Amino acid sequence: MIDLAAGQTGKRHVENVQAAYLAMTRRKRLYGVVMLAVFVALMASGFRLADDRSAGSFADGIGNIFDFPGEVLREAGEKITLLPALVVKFFPSLLETINIAAASTLLGAMVAVVLSLLATRGLARWPRLIPVVRRLMDVLRAIPEIVIALVLIFVLGSGPVPAMIAIALHTVGALGKLFSEVNENASLKPIEGLHSVGASWSQRMWLGVIPQVAPNYLSYALLRFEINIRASAILGFVGSGGIGYDLKNAFSWGQGRYDEVAAIFLLLFGTIVFFDQLSSHYRNKLTGKA
Amino acid sequence: MAMTDAPIAQRHDAAQALFKRKRLFAGAVPLVVLAYLANVFFAFDIPGLAERARMDNAAILVADSYSYKTHVTRDNRTGDISMAVEGSAKGRYPEGMSPEWVTLSGDDSARIALPQGHEVTIDGDTMRYDVPGYGPITATASRRGIDLTLPTAQAPDWISASNARVNITTRAGRVTVTKARTEVMRYAIGWELFWFTLDSPFYGKSFGELAALVVSGDRIKAGQSNLAAIVGDVWNNQMWRHKDVLWALFETLLMAFLGTMGAAMVALPMAFLSARNFTPLMVVRQAFRRIFDLLRGIDALIWTIVLSRAFGPGPLTGSLAILLTDTGTFGKMFSEALENVDPREIDGVQSTGAKPLQRYRFGVIPQITPILLSQVLYYLESNTRSATVIGAITGGGIGLLLTQAIITQQDWEKVSYYIVLIVLLVVFMDWISGVVRRRLITADDGGT
Numbered sequence: 001m002i003d004l005a006a007g008q009t010g011k012r013h014v015e016n017v018q019a020a021y022l023a024m025t026r027r028k029r030l031y032g033v034v035m036l037a038v039f040v041a042l043m044a045s046g047f048r049l050a051d052d053r054s055a056g057s058f059a060d061g062i063g064n065i066f067d068f069p070g071e072v073l074r075e076a077g078e079k080i081t082l083l084p085a086l087v088v089k090f091f092p093s094l095l096e097t098i099n100i101a102a103a104s105t106l107l108g109a110m111v112a113v114v115l116s117l118l119a120t121r122g123l124a125r126w127p128r129l130i131p132v133v134r135r136l137m138d139v140l141r142a143i144p145e146i147v148i149a150l151v152l153i154f155v156l157g158s159g160p161v162p163a164m165i166a167i168a169l170h171t172v173g174a175l176g177k178l179f180s181e182v183n184e185n186a187s188l189k190p191i192e193g194l195h196s197v198g199a200s201w202s203q204r205m206w207l208g209v210i211p212q213v214a215p216n217y218l219s220y221a222l223l224r225f226e227i228n229i230r231a232s233a234i235l236g237f238v239g240s241g242g243i244g245y246d247l248k249n250a251f252s253w254g255q256g257r258y259d260e261v262a263a264i265f266l267l268l269f270g271t272i273v274f275f276d277q278l279s280s281h282y283r284n285k286l287t288g289k290a
Numbered sequence: 291m292a293m294t295d296a297p298i299a300q301r302h303d304a305a306q307a308l309f310k311r312k313r314l315f316a317g318a319v320p321l322v323v324l325a326y327l328a329n330v331f332f333a334f335d336i337p338g339l340a341e342r343a344r345m346d347n348a349a350i351l352v353a354d355s356y357s358y359k360t361h362v363t364r365d366n367r368t369g370d371i372s373m374a375v376e377g378s379a380k381g382r383y384p385e386g387m388s389p390e391w392v393t394l395s396g397d398d399s400a401r402i403a404l405p406q407g408h409e410v411t412i413d414g415d416t417m418r419y420d421v422p423g424y425g426p427i428t429a430t431a432s433r434r435g436i437d438l439t440l441p442t443a444q445a446p447d448w449i450s451a452s453n454a455r456v457n458i459t460t461r462a463g464r465v466t467v468t469k470a471r472t473e474v475m476r477y478a479i480g481w482e483l484f485w486f487t488l489d490s491p492f493y494g495k496s497f498g499e500l501a502a503l504v505v506s507g508d509r510i511k512a513g514q515s516n517l518a519a520i521v522g523d524v525w526n527n528q529m530w531r532h533k534d535v536l537w538a539l540f541e542t543l544l545m546a547f548l549g550t551m552g553a554a555m556v557a558l559p560m561a562f563l564s565a566r567n568f569t570p571l572m573v574v575r576q577a578f579r580r581i582f583d584l585l586r587g588i589d590a591l592i593w594t595i596v597l598s599r600a601f602g603p604g605p606l607t608g609s610l611a612i613l614l615t616d617t618g619t620f621g622k623m624f625s626e627a628l629e630n631v632d633p634r635e636i637d638g639v640q641s642t643g644a645k646p647l648q649r650y651r652f653g654v655i656p657q658i659t660p661i662l663l664s665q666v667l668y669y670l671e672s673n674t675r676s677a678t679v680i681g682a683i684t685g686g687g688i689g690l691l692l693t694q695a696i697i698t699q700q701d702w703e704k705v706s707y708y709i710v711l712i713v714l715l716v717v718f719m720d721w722i723s724g725v726v727r728r729r730l731i732t733a734d735d736g737g738t
Contacts, residue, residue, distance in 0.1 A: 039551075042547075043548070043551060043552070046544055046547060046548050047548060047609075049544060049605075050541075050544055050545070050548060050604070050605040050606045050609055051606060053537075053541060053604055053605055053686075054601055054602060054603070054604025054605055054606035054607065054686075055601070055602030055603050055604050056600065056601045056602035056604070056606070057601075057606075058601070058606060061600040061601035061602070061606070062600070064599070064600045065596075065597070065600045067599065067600065068596055068599035068600065069596055096333075099330055099333060099334075102326070102330075103326075103327065103330040103334075106323060106326070106327065107327075138717065138720070139713065139717075141720075142675075142712075142713045142716040142717050142720065143709065143712070143713055143716075144675045144678045144679055144712065144716075145679070146678065146679045146682050146689070146692075147678075147692065147709055147712065150682075150692070150693065150696045151351065151696065151705070154344075154347055154351065154696065154699065155343060155344055155345075155347050155348045155351065156339060156342065156343050156344075157342045157343070157344065159334070159335070159339075159342075160334045161334050161336065161339055164334065230589050230590065230591070233589060233591055234589075234590070234591045234679055234683070237591060237683055238682060238683065238693070244591065247591075247595075251595060265588075265592055268589060268591075268592065269587050269588055269589075269592070272586075272587050272589055273583065273587040276583075276586070276587065
């Protein structure tokens with residue numbers, strides 16, 4: 001009698017659990033379906049809206065998508081013999097673009113090292129200023145380079161310097177955040193040791209922290225350099241020097257100078273791929289991956 | 291003993307040599323960096339920058355971003371006096387309305403009070419400017435030129451005068467007299483007409499008065515509640531174009547959203563085809579990897595230019611440019627994530643008799659979802675910035691408005707307004723993607 005009753009309650013219990021589990025699974029699946037439906041609706045309506053607010057529609061444009069590359073290729077093909085000369089002609093501009101990226105990465109990284117040390121708990125020279133430094137880096141990161149560059153072009157005139165300053169400022173914000181994340185994992189023991197022998201703050205940082213974090217710093221800086229090359233080409237397009245500026249000139253000239261467009265595309269593509277491979281090779285080496 | 295001494299001495303030498311090499315390297319790196327920066331210093335002609343820099347432009351930029359000026363203009367040919375904020379047609383005072391510091395008397399004369407006791411009187415062709423501590427300045431415009439009378443024999447350096455043009459700049463304001471027009475400018479702090487333009491009945495009312503109007507029943511515009519009229523007047527403000535600006539911000543966000551999400555959706559199936567553990571065929575894998583490299587290597591700049599030819603200016607070009615570039619980036623990252631999945635979970639799902647598609651759905655997707663979503667969210671934030679840049683190149687979104695405002699070289703208050711909006715948008719996206727990412731990561735931790 002007693003055993004039977006216990007079996008009955010046990011069975012009922014299992015049934016309850018099963019029902020609750022199935023209800024939960026159903027609810028989860030429902031949520032999943034609703035989320036998916038909302039997402040699909042957002043994508044579809046967003047696409048419709050973008051289509052409406054554009055000058056050309058997607059349906060018309062998709063047919064013409066190869067027109068421009070086709071024209072460029074055709075013209076470049078006709079003047080294929082001129083291509084090496086054009087590549088040589090635009091090489092100094094390319095060098096300027098790379099120089100802008102390199103100089104701004106270097107300057108930005110140097111400032112970012114200092115700011116990141118000031119923004120890391122346990123290392124900061126003035127712990128009360130940590131939130132201030134962090135907000136400063138947030139703002140630097142949030143302002144797109146193009147905004148600073150356009151304003152600086154108005155003041156300093158067009159040339160590589162506005163682009164360099166703009167990219168460097170953005171780099172400070174972006175690298176500062178990554179560097180301070182690296183700093184948080186640094187061991188405090190060497191710093192305490194240096195402190196006990198009377199080292200100043202800058203000595204503690206230079207001799208105690210930097211050697212620990214240098215490989216990670218370098219790896220992030222290389223990645224930034226690669227991003228900054230792209231940014232520097234884009235800023236050239238809106239008015240500061242480098243290959244972007246030549247591209248804009250050749251492009252707005254239109255038909256007749258498409259061989260130059262092709263040469264610049266080629267140079268830009270080659271440079272980006274080259275530095276992409278170079279930086280990923282050295283980053284893997286630095287962070288100890290195969 | 292001598293046997294062990296020798297290796298120690300050798301090791302000592304080796305260690306010393308290593309130290310020396312390291313010290314040399316540590317000293318050489320800053321030198322190389324310094325040499326490079328010095329090279330760039332001259333390559334970019336930074337010494338010549340001081341000459342080319344237009345500090346007066348910088349002063350205009352800074353002053354304009356927090357202050358505005360109201361022009362009182364007398365056309366010296368027709369004799370009409372008009373007043374306008376920033377001298378623009380949209381900020382023109384309607385007939386019968388004038389700032390309280392301008393007293394119009396008769397058809398052709400006006401008294402303009404400037405701060406700090408300065409006063410300008412326009413009476414027909416004659417302009418009289420009383421500068422406290424200096425004396426009255428009189429300038430009369432005629433067909434022959436401008437006749438200037440000063441209390442001192444020599445013109446001070448804040449007055450520049452020629453036969454065709456007189457320019458007086460004081461701390462209280464600015465006056466220019468030419469044959470064509472006499473113009474007085476008075477400066478004030480703030481962004482004028484930000485909420486209501488001069489033709490709106492709500493112009494010049496304080497927040498309390500507006501709130502009272504909303505609560506009380508008297509309708510100012512017939513057939514419209516006061517709240518609707520107020521919101522409508524702000525929304526359709528011709529000077530600041532709040533409607534267009536918000537639409538432009540939304541377009542920028544739309545580009546980032548469509549581009550990022552579209553790229554993720556395209557890249558996911560392609561990533562399966564380029565991951566070692568899901569695609570044993572080397573040829574297919576390599577082909578897809580090269581596609582990713584190509585998409586990434588052709589920079590967003592090139593994609594934008596090529597696509598803008600097909601789709602014209604607008605958010606579509608930007609969305610597709612972001613989509614194509616990020617398909618390459620996501621494809622690479624997703625396939626790396628897929629190569630790191632735990633095969634045991636897939637085996638477990640397979641042991642219950644699951645078909646291949648079900649194996650992917652229940653064995654693989656749950657493992658990579660947190661990584662994928664966190665990367666996608668990170669890129670959504672960074673693409674909001676890219677969308678601004680692409681908008682500036684191809685014409686669309688807030689980037690277009692920004693470049694337009696900068697090109698006019700006058701609307702610096704609008705430039706600052708747009709910059710503030712862009713920064714707020716990016717910070718907001720940063721914050722929201724951070725919140726969602728943290729949630730995903732903690733949810734993941736809670737599960738294990």
